[in-house]
Amino acid sequence: MQDNAAIPFTLNGQKIAVAVPPERRLSNVLRDDLGxxxxxxxxxxxDCGACTILLDGDAVCSCLMAVxxxxxxxxxTVEGLPAENPVAAKLQQSFLRHGAAQCGICTPGMLVAATALxxxxxxxxxxxxxxxxxxVLCRCTGYRKIIAAVLDVDTARGAAELPGAGAAVGARIDRLDGQRKVSGTDLFGADGHETNALLLRAIRAPYHHARFTLGDLDAYARTNxxxxxxxxxxxxxGENCYGVIGPFADQPVFAVNETxxxxxxxAAIVxxxxxxEALDLRHFPVSWEELPAMLTLDAALKPDAPLLHDARAGNVLVRGWVKRGEAVDALATSDAVVEGLFExxxxxxxxxxxxxxxxxxxxxxxxxxxxxxxPYMDRDDVAKILGLKPEDVRxxxxxxxxxxxxxxDLSVQPFIAVAAWHLKQPVRMVYSRAESIATTTKRHPGSMLVKVGASKDGALTAIDFAGDFNTGAYASWGPTVANRVPVHASGPYYVPHYRAKTRAVHTHAVPAGAFRGFGVPQASIAQEQLFDMLAEKLGIDKLDFRLKNALGPDQPTVTGQILGAGTGIRACFEALKPHWDRAHRDAEAANAQPSTIRRGVGVAGMWYGCGNxxxxxxxxxxxxxxxxxxLALHQGAVDIGQxxxxxxxQLCADALGAPIDRFDLLSADTDITPDCGKTSASRQTFVTGKAATLAGAALRQQILRLANAGQDATLSFRDGQLLVVGNGIAHPIDLAGLAKDARGYVLAAEETFDPPTSPLDENGQxxxxxxxxxxxxxxxxxxxxxxxxxxxIKITAAHDVGRAVNPTLIEGQIEGGVAQGIGLALMEEFHPGRGENLHDYLIPTIGDxxxxESILIEDASPVGPFGAKGIGEQALIPTAPAILNAIADATGVxxxxxxxxxxRIRTAIKEAAR
Known part of the structure; x- marks a missing residue:
């Protein structure tokens, strides 16, 4: 076949021909040439299967095929599924009803593969x-709802009717943005770019630590x-520097002299x-001098390093500290003490x-x-980099x-912003998978030495925790991890004497940053295994040990805080009790048979503070x-699948008393939505949800005053009219006759919520x-x-969510968190400079x-919207320690x-046998 000869094929039922080089990737032709x-x-x-299409009825990866x-x-392709395969339309609806699409990036591939099946x-x-x-890989859902959607395709109904006024909170409504995800029309970062956009590629360091000198860049440009x-x-x-936490902003857009x-x-080529795209960047004119590199905590840590706010002045970035009572003295007098070093x-x-x-x-x-x-953090950083006012950045x-x-953390944003500013032309950038894994933040490696004591009746007496966390070359969220871990390293238990100290330590590794839990999953791996070891030493059932020590609403946390209503950890453990007893019976029956296969059961608890x-x-x-x-809802919280x-x-609708189908959502955009803060730390349902509840209630009050109606009046929203009914009297309001504000609204409310917290003192109280x-x-x-x-075999997850605003979405978060916890426990570890692909770096697949089984506990928080709490972070934290405890139960190691x-498991078993 000659270059650029028309290549004929049938696409989504239509015969077409494309005149492109025959060796071009099919995925690129579909996306870039055919839109x-x-x-x-x-x-x-x-490796990921996201580009899966049907080829003569079979599911294939289009990235592996030449056109x-x-x-x-x-x-x-996914765009043609419903027309070409009648089962696909039912499958899309089943995905919506089961909550099988979260972020939506893998959903087209999943739907295509399922249709072929x-x-x-x-x-x-x-x-x-x-x-x-x-x-087909998924990192969000945990796969279970995808499996359920495929199995249930024949009984799947059409789109569910949205609940009426006052009935949205607690309803299992379909994801409001779900249709875009199952149809493949949701636009992600690499989608829908202008045809005149230039492409940017970065020149990156080949060594962990190096000095460099740039050569003749003009000559290179002329020859290319x-x-x-x-x-x-x-x-x-502007400033060649950015970072997520102002005092620790230390990462350059482009390195100067040293990487x-x-x-x-x-550097970047545009x-x-x-x-x-075709350039071989190995020929870029830059010379390198490799320097000694420190990649691990052992190599980088200096025990006497002072607290440093300048990340460049030493290896210790920041320290964290919480102290309550006298942990050392209490451990010395405890009836039982266990300790361990966990990594x-x-x-x-x-x-x-x-x-x-x-x-x-x-x-x-x-x-x-x-x-x-x-988005607002991005706006402020980009403004600083370009030397602009924040309002001049969108x-x-x-x-x-x-x-x-x-x-x-910023990734492509600084590069494309600088280039577009200078060139006055659209500039785009798409990371390769290797580039993404090599350069973006990771979960902090931790080294934790922990000692726990208890009295002979099983009551915890003290915990002494010391943890170092590898924050890599730049600060990112290292300060947050160092400060959050000491607060959480007790677990959700009453501990009268406590000491926790942490350090975030710099190395020459890729920066470590935020990853679902901000260091708490690492700490829980240590604390929850030690609680099992302590229970074993005292001869107490491991679940009973946790129930005995579970934090009560009137007991102080390790920072001295009395949580009061909404302290639902005991209810979570109690919900597991019948499953615990049944699981042990099943394991004992299985282990009674002679076999090298040994069954085990493990449990772990968690708590997580929502927000900063x-x-x-x-x-x-x-x-x-x-x-x-x-109703126009300006909602700036970025939905990343949660x-x-x-x-x-849902929260806003019920606070206002309006049906959810009357809402038009204006999603995150710094020009049109207020600042809802970052999507992290399980804060959006709680903090932004509370702000939405307040805004709904405030608009309701305006309407009631306008109609001179009481608090229990009902609102009926109609085309051009609002009917307020109270005490049997109807008050019609002609909306078209009301004056409009600058945004075109006849009534509007804007509300802010900032959770009530207090600074910690010198002892973290x-x-x-x-x-x-x-x-x-x-x-x-x-x-x-x-x-x-x-x-x-099975994981049973009990979570106190305060109020289950949408149980289907909560279950999806739990299952997705469980899957990531499985990866943390059993298979995932990144080694800087190696395995920068999804073939060598293993994440759980649908078979893992x-x-x-999710058990939702609703111990309402007085401060949360309708009592609700966050769930995103929490779902991950207890999975890994529960798995490790179950491995110990099965093997004794x-x-x-x-x-x-x-x-590692086999080596531990052999060593124990010796």
Missing amino acids: LSGTKVGCDAG GQVSGRALV LEKDPTPDETAVKDALGG PGIVRIFTAKDVP RFKGEAV GDPKII TGFVEHAYIEPEAGIARRVGNRIEVQACTQA IIPTAVGGGFGSKL TSLPNPSTIRLGLKPDGR GSNTVIT GNPYALYGFGAHLVELAVDTELGTVQL VPPV RIMRVPATPD
Whole structure:
């Protein structure tokens, strides 16, 4: 076949021909030439399955195919599914009803693969579903709802009717943005860019630590026609520095003279996309001098390093400290004491969407459209980098294909903003999978030495915790981890004597940042295993031990805070009790048979403070009533799959007393939505949800005053009219006759909520969070003692959510958190400079997640909206320690370095035998 000869094939039922080089990737042709962006690209290596299409009825990865291979064949993408495959329409509705789509980046691939299965086998069993969908990775859902949606396709109904006024909170409504996800029309960072946009690629350090010298850049540009400009640090108009926490902002846009981690950017090339994409960046004129590098805590830590606020002045970035009572003295007099050194490694976020975005200069303003969890933080950092006022920067978040914390940090935004500002032309950037893994933040590796004591009746007496956390080359969220861990390292238990000290330590590794839990999952791996060891030493049932010590509403936390109503940890453990007893009976029966397979049962508890630690944490919501009777909700909380677009609307609707179908959502955009803060720390349902509740209530009060009606009046929103009925009297309001404000609203309310907290004193005493979420997980598993392999059988998860605003979405968060906890416990560890792909870096697949039973406890918080608490972070925290406790129950050995890979388990068993 000749270059650019027309290649004929059938696409979504239509015969077409494309004149492109036959060796071009099919996925690129579909997306870039044919505009079918529903086919997503997550790896370009066939590892993630996001680009799955149907080829002659079979599911294939389009990133692994050249377009020349499909000549004369029939292709179906997600956009063509309902028309070409009647079962697909039912499958899409089943995905919506079951909550099988969260962020939505993997959803097209899942739907295509499931359609191929159902066309061949209309009534598959669970094993067949797992086999058929095993090549498509998901990082959000935990897969269980996807399996349920496929199995239930024949009974799936159409879109559910939305609840009426006052009935939204607690309803299992479909995700309000779900149709875009199942149809493949949601636009992510790499989707829908202008055809005249230039492409940017970064030049990155090949060493963990190096000095560098740039060569003749002008000559390089001249010898490579198509390059429009090369950017370096000297081209940054403002400050060549950014960071998520102001006092610790230390990361340069482009390094100057020296790089501190492998993958750090020193320059960027911008130009014609085809030319830039084809460039071999190894020939870029830069010379390197490799320097000694410290990658681990052992290599980097200096025990006498002082507290430093300048990240460049030493290896210790910051210290954390909480002290209550006299832990050392109490341990000395305790009846039983256990201790251990626990270690965790770097963990990659592995969201299926690599970082991507586009920037445009609009007059003397800059607009950046990218995947982000923190639009207002992005705005302020980009303004600083460009030397602009914040209001001259507009951040427009795209749909976010998973975040989990890493997309709180800037990625593409500084590069494309600088380039677009200078060139006055749209500039886009899309990270490769290798670039994403090599350069974006990771979960902090931890080294934790912990000692726990108890009296002979099982009451905890003291905990002494010391933890060091590898924060990598730059600060990112290192200060937050160092300060959150000491507050949480007691677990949700009453501990009269407590000491916790932490350090965030710099190395020459990729920066470590926020990752679902901010250090609490690492601490729980230590504390919950030690509680098991202590219970064993005292001869007390491990669940009973936790019930005895579970924090009560009138008992002080380790920071001296009395939580009062909404302290639901005891209820979580009590909900697990019948499952605990049954699981032990099952394990005993299985273990009575001679076999190398040993069953085990494990439990772990958790708590998590929602929001920032002892810092202001406000969110603002604007709600407007339009002349046509519809409601505009300016909601700036970025939905990264957790469901804030839906949940916050549910809360606002019930506070106002309006049906949810009257709402028009204006999603995050710094020009049109107020600051709802970052999507992190399980704060959006709580903080932004509370602001939405206040805004709904405030608008309701305005309406009632206008109609001179009482508090129990009902509101009926009609086209152009509002009817207020109270005490049997109807008060019609002609909306078209009311004056409009500058935004076109006849009535409007804007409310802010900032959770009540207090600063911590010199011993970490105070009220760091307005509320905590609580939970406990029970794990049943089997270990092959000859191979060291682990088979998960079932996980039962009890969570106190305060009020279940949307139970389906909460279950999805729990199942997704469980899946990530499985990865943390059993398989995931990133080694800087190695395994920068989704083939070598393993995350749980659909075959790795067992059935998950969610138990929702509703111990309402007085401060939460309708009593609700967050769930996103909490769902991950207890899974790994419960798995490790179950492994110990099955084998008698403790794994104190995670992940508990087969070789580590087998080695521990052999050592115990010796």
